[in-house]
Amino acid sequence: MALFGFAAAGAVTILAVVLIVLALVVYLVAIIVQLRRITTGLGEVLRSVSEIAEKSAPVNGVVKTINQQLDRGVDLLEGLLVKKAGMEDAVGLVDGLYPGSGSAGFRKFPGSGGTKAPRIGEVYTRGTLTLARLGREAPIAAGSPAGPALRDPAYGSAASAKLYPEPRQQRPSSLPSSPVVGTDSPVQYPPVISWRSGGEPEPEAEAEAPEAAPTPAESTPAPAADPDAPKTISWKRG
Amino acid sequence: MILWWLGDAILLLVVLPVVVFLLSGVLRAAKKIPPTVDGISSVAGAGSRDLNAVQLLLTTQDQVIKTVAGVADYGGSLDVILDDA
Numbered sequence: 001m002a003l004f005g006f007a008a009a010g011a012v013t014i015l016a017v018v019l020i021v022l023a024l025v026v027y028l029v030a031i032i033v034q035l036r037r038i039t040t041g042l043g044e045v046l047r048s049v050s051e052i053a054e055k056s057a058p059v060n061g062v063v064k065t066i067n068q069q070l071d072r073g074v075d076l077l078e079g080l081l082v083k084k085a086g087m088e089d090a091v092g093l094v095d096g097l098y099p100g101s102g103s104a105g106f107r108k109f110p111g112s113g114g115t116k117a118p119r120i121g122e123v124y125t126r127g128t129l130t131l132a133r134l135g136r137e138a139p140i141a142a143g144s145p146a147g148p149a150l151r152d153p154a155y156g157s158a159a160s161a162k163l164y165p166e167p168r169q170q171r172p173s174s175l176p177s178s179p180v181v182g183t184d185s186p187v188q189y190p191p192v193i194s195w196r197s198g199g200e201p202e203p204e205a206e207a208e209a210p211e212a213a214p215t216p217a218e219s220t221p222a223p224a225a226d227p228d229a230p231k232t233i234s235w236k237r238g
Numbered sequence: 239m240i241l242w243w244l245g246d247a248i249l250l251l252v253v254l255p256v257v258v259f260l261l262s263g264v265l266r267a268a269k270k271i272p273p274t275v276d277g278i279s280s281v282a283g284a285g286s287r288d289l290n291a292v293q294l295l296l297t298t299q300d301q302v303i304k305t306v307a308g309v310a311d312y313g314g315s316l317d318v319i320l321d322d323a
Contacts, residue, residue, distance in 0.1 A: 002239070009242040016249035020257055027261030034268035041275030048282030055289035062295045066302050073306040080313045086323030 092117035
């Protein structure tokens, strides 16, 4: 009886150990499979991340260069604007074109945001503003700088035009009237044909030439007589 | 004899369930990792593809340099022909 008891207890022990080992094997194999999947997935992630690092490596330098170039451009334009228009007018111009941005000032000129800008946008039209910033040829500068500024926004262009001198007589008092042309015009002009340099009339012009035109002897000048004559001449065809 | 049976009982009723519980927990945690890794892999791949356009930054850089140089030329010309304030 005691021997049977020992044998039974031993068998149960062996069974328990086998069960434990079996559970360890099953779960550990499943975990190993999962870890292999994780390793494979991480390999793909590492490859993609390596590509990202490789592709983004020059970005820093390139973007830095672009920003430096753009900063140079902004500094250049701001400096030119302030130099040519003055700080107050420059801030006023910027504020007139982009309301509210004048308070930000210019980046190259610290403290320029506190400049009290004139309300340029309400005084001048945009075109007048452009002309005003162009210096000597501007209507404002054409007048006395100490004189009153243009204050007529409705007719700003006409007012500025009056300030321009008129060195050339561009508007004479009277000009001869333009000739009247057409089939029913009071003065009928002979038809004109074009000649090539080789002396042959162009087909279109030849077809349109009337029959009652004068003879070639009456035409002046002859095509070959003057070597300096233009290649395309007009004459009356007989 | 009683202690042996007691040991068997502990093995079957305590140790084995604890081992199974712990291993199942580890397996559950391990099974949650691959989908996450797959998601990270797909996102990283998409990010890598998105960066294919980075090469165009070199063209942008050249264009910006040329543009700023042109602006500088125009600014220099304006500086010459216009009076200062």
